[in-house]
Amino acid sequence: MDLLQAIVAHYNHWIIIFLMVSGLYIVVARGNMIKKLVGLGLFQTSVYLLYLSPGKILGGTPPIISEQHTVYSNPLPHVLILTAIVVGVATLALGLALVVRINEAFGTIEEDEIFAGEEDE
Amino acid sequence: MTGQTLIILALLIPTTGIALIALTWWHQNLRETMTLTTAGALFYVVMLILERVLNGEQLATQAFQIVPGLDLAFKVEPLGMLFACIASGLWIVNSIYSIGYMRGNNEPRQTQFYMCFATAIASTIGIAFASNLFTLFLFYEALTLSTYPLVTHKGDDNAKAGGRVYLLILLGTSMVLLLPAIVATAVIAGTIDFTPGGILAGKTDNLTITLLLVLFMFGIGKAALMPFHRWLPAAMVAPTPVSALLHAVAVVKAGVFTIVKVIVYIFGVDALVASGNADWLLYAAGATVLLASAVALKQDNLKRRLAYSTVSQLSYVILAAAILTPISIVGAAMHIAAHAVSKITLFFAAGSIYTASHLTEVSQLDGIGRRMPWTMGAFAIGALSMIGVPPTAGFLGKWFMLTGAMDSGAWVAVAVIILSTLLNAGYFLPIIIAAFFREPGKDVKKHAHGEAPLPMVIALTTTAAGTLAMFFFPEVPLALAKLLAGV
Amino acid sequence: MIAANLPALQVVLPLFGAVLCAFLQRGILAWGVALIVSLAMPFIAAGLLIQVLDSGTISYALGGWKPPIGIEYRVDVVNAFILLLVSLIGAIIMPYAKASVEKEIPADRQAWFYAIYLLCLCGLLGMAITGDAFNIFVFMEVSSLAAYALIAMGRDRRALLAAYQYLIMGTIGATFYVIGVGLLYSMTGTLNLADMASRLGGIENSRAVLAAMAFLTVGISLKLALFPLHVWLPNAYAYAPSVATVFLAATATKVAVYLLLRYFFTVLGTVFAHKSLPIAEIVLILSLAAMFGASIVAIFQDDVKRMLAYSSVGQIGYITLGIAITNLAGLTGGIVHLFNHALIKGSLFMAIGAVFYQIGSVKLDDVAGLGKRMPITMGAFAIAGLSIIGAPGTVGFISKWYLVLGAFEKGWWWLAFLIVASSLISVVYIGRIIEVVWFRPVSAAAKRAKEPPLSMLVPTLLLVAATIYFGFDTTATAGIAGLAAELLLAGIR
Known part of the structure; x- marks a missing residue:
C-alpha cells in the first residue's frame, strides 16, 4: 500500500519519464523526419515538466511580495522554461525548415528512402 | 668565435644551404655550386670545432627551454664530434658524386633532391651535437622525414612501396618504442641530458633498466637491429647517392651513434656491467x-x-x-x-x-x-x-x-x-x-x-x-x- | 570602463554584429562587419586573460544583478584560455572566409552566412564565459542552431541531411544537459556554477546528483563528439562549407570539452573525486576507443574532409584522455591539446578548403597530383599533418609529451604505449593523402589548379606557422594549460 502511495505521490515523475522515454523512442525508431521532430518535441516537453513540477507549490500564489501572499511558487523555473520553450520552438522551426529543404532536394522525407537513393548513386 | 657561435653556425650553414639551393633552382651549375659551397663551409666549421675539442675545450650552447624538463640544447662530445666530421666530410664527396650521378642519369626534380639532402645533413649535425635525448629525438625524426622524399625520389610504385616501409618502420619504432623510453627516462631519472657515467644508474630496479634498454635498442630503428631492419633493403629503391647517404653518411650512422650514446651517457657502461642487463x-x-x-x-x-x-x-x-x-x-x-x-x-x-x-x-x-x-x-x-x-x-x-x-x-x-x-x-x-x-x-x-x-x-x-x-x-x-x- | 566590461563585450559584440550583418544584406559589407568583430575578439580575450593572470578570477555581474541571483560571467584561467582560443581562430578565419564564401555560398545568402557565423561565435564565447548553468544551455543552443544552419549551407544536398542529423543529436545532447542541470538545481536551489559547487558538499552521493552527473556527461559528450556519440560529426564536417568546417572543427567541440572540464572538476569535483560513478574509467575507455577506432576508420575514407573529420574524433580522444588520467601532466596535456588540435585541424581544413576552392572537390582521386599544382598549400598541409602525427618540433609533440608523461607518472606504462601506438595510425592516413598528392599523376580535376588567392593562403600559412611556433615556445600554451590544470585539480582535492 505504501508502495502504491509512493507511486501515486510522485505521479508527476511518472509522466515526465513516460514522455521522455516515448519521445526518445520516436526519435530513434521512426524514419519519417517530421515524426522524429515530433518525438524530439515530446522529449523536450518532458524536461519542461521536470523543471516546472517541483517549482509549483499546491495552494501557492504567484510570487508577489506582500502580506497576503505568504506561500508562493518559485518563479525561477517558470522563467527558465519560458526560455527553454523559445529554444525548443526555434529548434523545431529550424528542423522543419531543413525537412522542407530535404524534401525539395531528395523528393522524400523518409530516411530509408533517402539513404537507399544515396547508395544507388 | 665562442663555442656557442660555432655550434649554431654548424647548424645554420646547411639550413641556409637549403634556401640557397631553392633560390638558385633556375641555374643548374649555380645550384650545384651552392651545394658544394655549403658543404665546404660546413666542413670548415666542423674542423674549427674539432680543433677546439682536441684541445680539450668544452663546447656547448645555452639551453632553450620548451617545457620544463624539455630543452633544446647542444653540446659537443667526442663521439658527436667524430660523427659530425664523418657526415660533413662525406657530404662534400657525396655532393660531387651526386652531381655526376644525377646528371648522368637525367634524374628529375634535382632541386628538391639537393634541398632534401641539405636538410638531412642539417638534421645529422643536430643529432651529432644534441646534448639531451629530446634534441636528439627532434633531429632524429627530422632526418627520417627529410630522407623520405629522397628514398621515394623515383616516384614510381616501387619507390612508393619502399618509402612506405621506410617511413613506417623508422617512425613506428621511434614513436612507439623510443619516445616512451625517453619519457620514462625523464620520469625515472628526472633529466634526459647526456651525462658521462649515465643518468639511470641507481635510480631504479634492474627489471626497469632491462625494459628500458630493450625499448631504446629496438626503438632506435635506424640502427637496424633485427627484426627492425626491413626498411634498409626497402630503401634500396632510392638513387645511389641517397643510398650512400643512408648507409654511410647519415641515417644508419645516426642509429648506431644514438645507440652508443645512449649506452654510454644514459645507462652508463659501468652501471650496465654491474647490473648485467x-x-x-x-x-x-x-x-x-x-x-x-x-x-x-x-x-x-x-x-x-x-x-x-x-x-x-x-x-x-x-x-x-x-x-x-x-x-x-x-x-x-x-x-x-x-x-x-x-x-x-x-x-x-x-x-x-x-x-x-x-x-x-x-x-x-x-x-x-x-x-x-x-x-x-x-x-x-x-x-x-x-x-x-x-x-x-x-x-x-x-x-x-x-x-x-x-x-x-x-x-x-x-x-x-x-x-x-x-x-x-x-x-x-x-x-x-x-x-x-x-x-x-x-x-x-x-x-x-x-x-x-x-x-x-x-x-x-x-x-x-x-x-x-x-x-x-x-x-x-x-x-x-x-x-x-x-x- | 572598457576594461571592466570586457566580459560583456566579448559576447555582446558578435551578437550585435550578427544583427547588423542580417540588416546589411550585401555579402561584402557583412563580411566587413564580421571581420571587424572577429578581429576585435582576440584583443578582448587577451585582455581578459591578462587580467586573470594579474589579479585572479573575474566575476562580472551581468546587468548589475549580483550573483547568485543574477547571471554571473566568471572568468578564470581555464575559460580565459578557451575564450582566447575561440576568438583567435575566429579572427584568423575571417580574412580567409571572403574568397571561400564567395565561391561556395550564393550571393543572396552570403550576408546571412556571416550573420549566422557571428551568432555561432557569440554562442561559443557565451558558453565559455558564463558562470550560470542555464545560461550555458541558452548559449549552447544559440551556437548549435547557428551551426546547424551553417552546415546546411553546404553546396552538396547531403549537407542538409548532415545538418538534420546533427540537429537531432545536438538537441538530444542539449536536452540531456538541461535534465542534468534541472536535477542539480532541484538539489541545490541555485544555477550559479560556483554556488552549486559549494552547496553540493555532503550530498555528493545522493541519487539525484549522480543521475545529474550521468545526464550531464552524456549530454556534453554528444556535443563534443566523444566516441561513440560522434556519428553526427563526420557528415557535418564533410558537407559544411569550408569556412564553417574550419570554424566548427577548431572551436565547437573544444568549447564542449571545456564544459566537461568545468563540470567534472569545478562543479561536480566532489562527485568526481568520490568515484561513486566510474566516470574517469569510462572516459578512459571511450577515449582509447576514439583514438584507435575513429583513427582507423579515417584511414579508409575516400574524401579528405571526411578523413580529417574522423581524425578529429580520434584527436578528441586525446583531449578527453587527459581528463581520464587526472594528474597534472595528463590534464595539462589534455588542455594543451585542446589548443594545439584547434591549430592543427584549423590548418588542415583551411588547406583543404583552399583545394576545394580551386578544384571544387576533395575526393582523394581528385586531389591526386596536387603537390605539383599547389605546392605551397599542400606543403602547409604536410606540415600540419606532421603536427597531427606528433613529430617533435610541432605542437602535436607537446601534447603527446604531456600525455605520455602523465601516463608514466601514474604508473600506467600500458597507456603510454597505447598513446604512442595510436599516433602511428595518423601516420597512415596522413601518409595516404601525402602519397596521393605527390606521387600520383595529376588528376583531371586538378589539371588547371593553381595556388589559392593570397587572402586564403596567408591565413593558412599563419596557422601552420603557429603549429610550429607553439611547438617550441610553449609559455603561452602549455604554460597556461598547466595553470588551468592546477586550478581544475584543486577542485577535486
Whole structure:
C-alpha cells in the first residue's frame, strides 16, 4: 500500500519519464523526419515538466511580495522554461525548415528512402 | 668565435644551404655550386670545432627551454664530434658524386633532391651535437622525414612501396618504442641530458633498466637491429647517392651513434656491467650480424647485398658497445667511422657501375674490372675494409672490438666476429674475383662502356683513398674514440 | 570602463554584429562587419586573460544583478584560455572566409552566412564565459542552431541531411544537459556554477546528483563528439562549407570539452573525486576507443574532409584522455591539446578548403597530383599533418609529451604505449593523402589548379606557422594549460 502511495505521490515523475522515454523512442525508431521532430518535441516537453513540477507549490500564489501572499511558487523555473520553450520552438522551426529543404532536394522525407537513393548513386 | 657561435653556425650553414639551393633552382651549375659551397663551409666549421675539442675545450650552447624538463640544447662530445666530421666530410664527396650521378642519369626534380639532402645533413649535425635525448629525438625524426622524399625520389610504385616501409618502420619504432623510453627516462631519472657515467644508474630496479634498454635498442630503428631492419633493403629503391647517404653518411650512422650514446651517457657502461642487463643485447646483435651476412650471401642484386652487409656491420657496432669495456667502445666508435668511408665507397662503385653500364646484379659483373678499373679498384678496397683486412680502416675497428671482447671474456662476441668475417669474405670476394679475373659475358661485349662520369670517379677514388688513409693515420678518430671511452 | 566590461563585450559584440550583418544584406559589407568583430575578439580575450593572470578570477555581474541571483560571467584561467582560443581562430578565419564564401555560398545568402557565423561565435564565447548553468544551455543552443544552419549551407544536398542529423543529436545532447542541470538545481536551489559547487558538499552521493552527473556527461559528450556519440560529426564536417568546417572543427567541440572540464572538476569535483560513478574509467575507455577506432576508420575514407573529420574524433580522444588520467601532466596535456588540435585541424581544413576552392572537390582521386599544382598549400598541409602525427618540433609533440608523461607518472606504462601506438595510425592516413598528392599523376580535376588567392593562403600559412611556433615556445600554451590544470585539480582535492 505504501508502495502504491509512493507511486501515486510522485505521479508527476511518472509522466515526465513516460514522455521522455516515448519521445526518445520516436526519435530513434521512426524514419519519417517530421515524426522524429515530433518525438524530439515530446522529449523536450518532458524536461519542461521536470523543471516546472517541483517549482509549483499546491495552494501557492504567484510570487508577489506582500502580506497576503505568504506561500508562493518559485518563479525561477517558470522563467527558465519560458526560455527553454523559445529554444525548443526555434529548434523545431529550424528542423522543419531543413525537412522542407530535404524534401525539395531528395523528393522524400523518409530516411530509408533517402539513404537507399544515396547508395544507388 | 665562442663555442656557442660555432655550434649554431654548424647548424645554420646547411639550413641556409637549403634556401640557397631553392633560390638558385633556375641555374643548374649555380645550384650545384651552392651545394658544394655549403658543404665546404660546413666542413670548415666542423674542423674549427674539432680543433677546439682536441684541445680539450668544452663546447656547448645555452639551453632553450620548451617545457620544463624539455630543452633544446647542444653540446659537443667526442663521439658527436667524430660523427659530425664523418657526415660533413662525406657530404662534400657525396655532393660531387651526386652531381655526376644525377646528371648522368637525367634524374628529375634535382632541386628538391639537393634541398632534401641539405636538410638531412642539417638534421645529422643536430643529432651529432644534441646534448639531451629530446634534441636528439627532434633531429632524429627530422632526418627520417627529410630522407623520405629522397628514398621515394623515383616516384614510381616501387619507390612508393619502399618509402612506405621506410617511413613506417623508422617512425613506428621511434614513436612507439623510443619516445616512451625517453619519457620514462625523464620520469625515472628526472633529466634526459647526456651525462658521462649515465643518468639511470641507481635510480631504479634492474627489471626497469632491462625494459628500458630493450625499448631504446629496438626503438632506435635506424640502427637496424633485427627484426627492425626491413626498411634498409626497402630503401634500396632510392638513387645511389641517397643510398650512400643512408648507409654511410647519415641515417644508419645516426642509429648506431644514438645507440652508443645512449649506452654510454644514459645507462652508463659501468652501471650496465654491474647490473648485467646487457647480455641479451650481445646475443641480439650477434644474431643480427650472422643472419644478415647469411642473407647477404644469397642476394644477387648488388645494392641489396650491400644493404644486408650494412645491417650486419651496424650490429658490429652494437655488439661492440654491448661488450661494455672501454676498449670495445673505442672499437664501436672506430667502426662507425671505418664503415662510413668503406660503405660509401662500395655504394659509389655500385652507382657508377649502374650509370656506366646499367648493370645491377652481381652475376652480370664478370670482367667489369677491366673496363672500369678505378671503380672496381675502389670497390675492392671498400670490400677488403668490410672484411677487415689490413691495411684498410675496417681492420682497426675489428681489432679493438676483438681486443675488448677477449679482455672481458665475451667469447660469444669473439666467435661472432670471426665467423662473420668469413661470411663477409664469402660475399665480397667473389665479386672482386669475378670483376677482375672472369671473362665478360657475350652480351656485355656488345655494349662497350668505359668508366662512369668523372665526378663520380673522383668521389669514389677519394673515399677509397680515405679508407686506406684512415688505417695509416688513425690519430684523430682514435683520439676522439678514446676521449669517449675515457681511456 | 572598457576594461571592466570586457566580459560583456566579448559576447555582446558578435551578437550585435550578427544583427547588423542580417540588416546589411550585401555579402561584402557583412563580411566587413564580421571581420571587424572577429578581429576585435582576440584583443578582448587577451585582455581578459591578462587580467586573470594579474589579479585572479573575474566575476562580472551581468546587468548589475549580483550573483547568485543574477547571471554571473566568471572568468578564470581555464575559460580565459578557451575564450582566447575561440576568438583567435575566429579572427584568423575571417580574412580567409571572403574568397571561400564567395565561391561556395550564393550571393543572396552570403550576408546571412556571416550573420549566422557571428551568432555561432557569440554562442561559443557565451558558453565559455558564463558562470550560470542555464545560461550555458541558452548559449549552447544559440551556437548549435547557428551551426546547424551553417552546415546546411553546404553546396552538396547531403549537407542538409548532415545538418538534420546533427540537429537531432545536438538537441538530444542539449536536452540531456538541461535534465542534468534541472536535477542539480532541484538539489541545490541555485544555477550559479560556483554556488552549486559549494552547496553540493555532503550530498555528493545522493541519487539525484549522480543521475545529474550521468545526464550531464552524456549530454556534453554528444556535443563534443566523444566516441561513440560522434556519428553526427563526420557528415557535418564533410558537407559544411569550408569556412564553417574550419570554424566548427577548431572551436565547437573544444568549447564542449571545456564544459566537461568545468563540470567534472569545478562543479561536480566532489562527485568526481568520490568515484561513486566510474566516470574517469569510462572516459578512459571511450577515449582509447576514439583514438584507435575513429583513427582507423579515417584511414579508409575516400574524401579528405571526411578523413580529417574522423581524425578529429580520434584527436578528441586525446583531449578527453587527459581528463581520464587526472594528474597534472595528463590534464595539462589534455588542455594543451585542446589548443594545439584547434591549430592543427584549423590548418588542415583551411588547406583543404583552399583545394576545394580551386578544384571544387576533395575526393582523394581528385586531389591526386596536387603537390605539383599547389605546392605551397599542400606543403602547409604536410606540415600540419606532421603536427597531427606528433613529430617533435610541432605542437602535436607537446601534447603527446604531456600525455605520455602523465601516463608514466601514474604508473600506467600500458597507456603510454597505447598513446604512442595510436599516433602511428595518423601516420597512415596522413601518409595516404601525402602519397596521393605527390606521387600520383595529376588528376583531371586538378589539371588547371593553381595556388589559392593570397587572402586564403596567408591565413593558412599563419596557422601552420603557429603549429610550429607553439611547438617550441610553449609559455603561452602549455604554460597556461598547466595553470588551468592546477586550478581544475584543486577542485577535486
